[in-house]
Amino acid sequence: MKRLTTSHGAQRRRVWVTATAALAATSLLAACGGGDTNADGAKGGDDVQAGISEENLPNHAPIDLVEADFPSVNGSAPGFLSIPDPLVKAFDAPPGSGGEYTVMTPLWGTIPPTKGNQYFDAVSEAMGTTLNFQISDGNTYGDKLAAVLASPKDVADWVSIPSWNNPPRFGQAVETIFEDLTPFLAGDKVDEYPYLANIPTEAWQACSWNGKLYGLPFPEAAGVTNWSMYRDDLLPEAALPTNADELLDFVVDNTGEGVWGTNDMWSTATVMFGVLPAKGWEVGEDGKLVNRVETDEYRAALEWLAEVYASGAVHPDAVAGNDGDAGLRFESGDVLVNSGGLGYWHEALTRNRATNPDFSIDVLPVFAADGGDPVLYKPNGASICSYLKANDDDAAIKELLTAANFLASPFGTEEFQLINYGVEGLHYDLDANKLPVPTTLAQTEVQPSYIFLVDPPVVNAQVALPDYVERRSAWGARNAEFMVEPLFYGMNITEPAQYASLGQPFDDLEKDIARGRKSMDDLDAAIETWRTSGGEELRAFYTEIYEAQQGDGESADS
Known part of the structure; x- marks a missing residue:
């Protein structure tokens, strides 16, 4: 049998959608007005969907608090063989204003208790803002999300939405339910939030809709996934x-x-x-x-x-x-x-x-x-974005962005250690090599939670696996030179609803x-x-x- 291979010429330019989600999204748009649409669900007239312009994106100001053992190459994730000792303190004092907000996130694991959870309490205290979690099973999160979005009054103050859970017509709904963050973060306005400015531009592009910035990213490193x-x-x-x-x-x-x-x-x-x-x-x-x-x-x-x-x-x-x-x-x-x-x-x-x-x-x-x-083909800069519920109170939006800036504290900081491991002596102990070893309490209280709201740039920092860090970093750096942007890269395009399942038979x-x-x-x-x-x-x-x-x-x- 002849084996078929193909040669490549010039480099070229990169949902789960349940019936429940589709129906809920339709109800959502009916309730919210939904904008001017034609019969097939696409925006009518001259309102063609567009990517976000450079001036509406946050300026990128990389922060290198810790020198990488294996530096980033063309956007690949840098590698670290050890946790800094001592850790860098990202904030001299809790940056929040004492506000209390609800947040909705998925979790692919055992859902921890949200009341009396010393991990959540410690992060809230360090942040100066209390985030009360509403955590749902990630495997059924799309259905839960669709039901919530269908009744905007029930939407939490801060909502995580994986890209595969974006309901049909979300590009129209986002304008009526969530806050336009462009006036708060575009260009040098992001300077007020330096750890958000540290997040790569491609991640912000993935959280934009209709030429405006709406989401906060869970970044992905450039490279083969x-x-x-x-x-x-x-x-x-x-x-x-x-x-x-x-x-x-x-x-x-x-x-x-x-x-x-x-x-x-x-x-x-x-x-x-x-x-x-x-x-x-x-x-x-x-x-x-x-x-x-x-x-x-x-x-x-x-x-x-x-x-x-x-x-x-x-x-x-x-x-x-x-x-x-x-x-x-x-x-x-x-x-x-x-x-x-x-x-x-x-x-x-x-x-x-x-x-x-x-x-x-x-x-x-x-x-x-x-x-x-x-x-x-270059993957989207973020696979999950989170959104702030529309609010006439700019002070509340700014406090939530301040909380996001705290949660984006990069690897090597005390805050990153707290967000990822909890409290030393309570949720983890350090072994002879200064590596965090989870306690029994951590297995109950500490689950990936805050990362689905916003996360710092990706690093290879599995320091207990030095051979992995070296191999993964070198492999990623080698592949980075072959990355190309597919057509419509960095754009969130809302397809007409009737075509949502057109590719399903394949x-x-x-x-x-x-x-x-x-x-x-x-x-x-x-x-x-x-x-x-x-x-x-x-x-x-x-x-x-x-x-x-x-x-x-x-x-x-x-």
């Missing part, structure tokens, strides 16, 4: 692959005697073949916009993945679609390559080294399918083609159905935005 990790402790002498053919050989050669080469590899395939991000568009050779599913790269990635499955190298549970146990299979050694989010890397190391000091994971080098330089089709249950002919049929069921209208919608961004009035097909 999904790729393949392998068990280098079990494959110490392995020759690592450098192209798609070699990667297929790698997982096949490491399959046998109760061990499989890999779990599902779709996320790796999309990176390797340079597939546009979800809902992505590019400008085709004829000047017209081309959707992700229409590209040669998308097709080639599916064909390659089908070969991987046909080879027998994929664990049977992964073939059956049991992705929830992929990590368990990988950590047990039943599978030697695991493709997915790189946040898993240090989490798996932490879990396993407590009982097996030799447990080790490394990440494969990133390469294009043909072995050349990869085309790596999710199942990708799985079916990979596993040989359907063919590329089925892909062709699905693309034609997509075009005739609204895809062409969606193309026209994005073309209007694209033309407006060009600023010269030229048509995308001229």
Whole structure:
């Protein structure tokens, strides 16, 4: 069988939506007026959606309180091998004004008590502002959020909204429910909040709507977010692959005697073949916009993945679609390559080294399918944004921004240590290497909470895993040079509601083609159905935005 790879020419420009969320968002807009819309839900007239201008973004003023062991390269996360001793004090006194506010956040873990919680109390005292948490299960947060947004009077003072939970028409709703932060943070106005000014510009772009700044970011580092990790402790002498053919050989050669080469590899395939991000568009050779599913790269990635499955190298549970146990299979050694989010890397190391000091994971080098330089699409600068409820009291908005500035205290400060670990002697003790060791109380009270409101720039600071910090930092720095911005980068675009689920059939089709249950002919049929069921209208919608961004009035097909 001939293995298909593809070469890349010039570098190119990157929801869960339940029925409940859609209905709630429609009710929300009806209640709030919703702006001037036409029948298909897009803004009418000349009001074309636009990205935020430079003057409406906060000035970026980086702060380097602690020298990194592995400096940032082109936006990659810097690496730190130790926690500073002593820590830097970011605030001489609590900066808040004594106000008390409600905050709504998700949590993917055990929800801690919100009353009598000494961790929350300590942060409120240090901040000088009390934040009363309303925490919901992250897995059902979208439904909870939609219900709350449908009744604006019930909206908390400060609300965290993951990008995948943005309800339909949120770009219109945000203007009626939440505070426009542009007058408070644009340009040098952010100087009043230096730790917010430390957050990269791309993160603020991701929290803007309709040319204005509305959100506070949970920043993401520039770089690849999904790729393949392998068990280098079990494959110490392995020759690592450098192209798609070699990667297929790698997982096949490491399959046998109760061990499989890999779990599902779709996320790796999309990176390797340079597939546009979800809902992505590019400008085709004829000047017209081309959707992700229409590209040669998308097709080639599916064909390659089908070969991987046909080879027998994929664990049977992964073939059956049991992705929830992929990590368990990988950590047990039943599978030697695991493709997915790189946040898993240090989490798996932490879990396993407590009982097996030799447990080790490394990440494969990133390469294009043909072995050349990869085309790596820059992820949004923030995946979660938080919003302040609209308020005529500017003093309250400024106190909440002061609290946000406190929560954005960077790595190396006492405040960062408090927010991430709690109170020394109560929630953690320091070991011989000055590393925080959580107490039993921390397991009950300290959960990721404040980070979903706002967070400082990303760092690699898992100091208990120095080999990880070095590997991850070097790997990120190598890949940063290949990052390119996809079309519409930094824009939050609200698609007409009737197109929200237009791409949904491709999710199942990708799985079916990979596993040989359907063919590329089925892909062709699905693309034609997509075009005739609204895809062409969606193309026209994005073309209007694209033309407006060009600023010269030229048509995308001229």
